[in-house]
Amino acid sequence: RKEVEQDPGPFNVPEGATVAFNCTYSNSASQSFFWYRQDCRKEPKLLMSVYSSGNEDGRFTAQLNRASQYISLLIRDSKLSDSATYLCVVRLDTGRRALTFGSGTRLQVQP
């Protein structure tokens, strides 16, 4: 079983749609949570950190449910430029600073 599991997609949505991605993680000791965005043949870039109380950054909203070990990302009013792969990422923090990535969920926003 992978440490971080995501639906690979692709999610094909029209411009302006709302789309949600989910992710589950297996290590209950995980302390930090992130969503990274990766464009085709480019490096991953931090989209947003995910906090226990949930947090929002413009059109993007992230939620964390520690009891269910579940993380979500909601994108409102999708733009063509949102087309990318979204990587769910966790980190233990205690004793291990490396990031553990999911395989990513591909989003294609269509005109």
Added chain:
Amino acid sequence: GAGVSQTPSNKVTEKGKYVELRCDPISGHTALYWYRQSLGQGPEFLIYFQGTGAADDSGLPNDRFFAVRPEGSVSTLKIQRTERGDSAVYLCASSLRVEGRETQYFGPGTRLLVL
């Protein structure tokens, strides 16, 4: 400012050869990470440096892989006796911890192809 840079951007080699991949972190970043990303997968951790020393090398797949960071800045990932299964994108990231928060910034990667 300048981000993380990696050289070469692409490397093609033959099975059994030795390769070196270089990473220049963001100036002032004390932590440096190497990851490997295969097609359709997320990056997988290889090794982490804090300063000059390898703080965690638990992700190195076997003893053909080795990395150094002799002056606490530039790092080199070395792969001996390359195998076709080593073909992947090798990503370097650097970070600075501020008030308990750390963000890893990734370089563009080196695409390694072993024929």
